[in-house]
Amino acid sequence: MPFMIGKAPIRRTLKYLEAGRLILKDQIKIMAVHYHLQGENNKGTKEFVFWYLPQVQYKNPDVQIATFKNLTPSPFIRCFYETGHEMLIDVDGKSKEEIYQHLIKVVGKTKEVLEAESISKEKKDNPANFGVGCDRHCICELPGQIPCPSVVPLPMHMRGKYKYKKD
Structure with a gap:
């Protein structure tokens, strides 16, 4: 080389x-x-x-x-x-x-500034990220997604306890 x-x-x-x-x-x-x-x-x-x-x-x-x-x-x-x-x-x-x-x-x-920049940079770089410190609070804010279960309850066939219930 x-x-x-x-x-x-x-x-x-x-x-x-x-x-x-x-x-x-x-x-x-x-x-x-x-x-x-x-x-x-x-x-x-x-x-x-x-x-x-x-x-x-x-x-x-x-x-x-x-x-x-x-x-x-x-x-x-x-x-x-x-x-x-x-x-x-x-x-x-x-x-x-x-x-x-x-x-x-x-x-x-300082280390604190570097850590804060790296965390915010990681979260801001990817538009698919959501949550605290990101552009979107929840995935339900995107068009075509199901609304939040806390606001509108999920249909029974989408809930795990009914879907995987053993009879």
């Missing part, structure tokens, strides 16, 4: 890309990582860009992610919001895991 050639080819596998946990908030539109290639204080940022940035890009397709190398002596991450505000995150001297955990805590969506 040609995509398995190069430095750390595991970064290009779909399983690795889907394993990312950093899903940025909806208000963030641009994320810029500024770092220098030399220096001990930039080591964690270089490794973060190498290992975690592909996952962040894969999980956030609507966010523009830019890296700026050798422009500043100290590394930092700048996030731009759609309102025009920006947030500077100091990553000087931190390891790649510390940077990743800090970004999840500061600019990432």
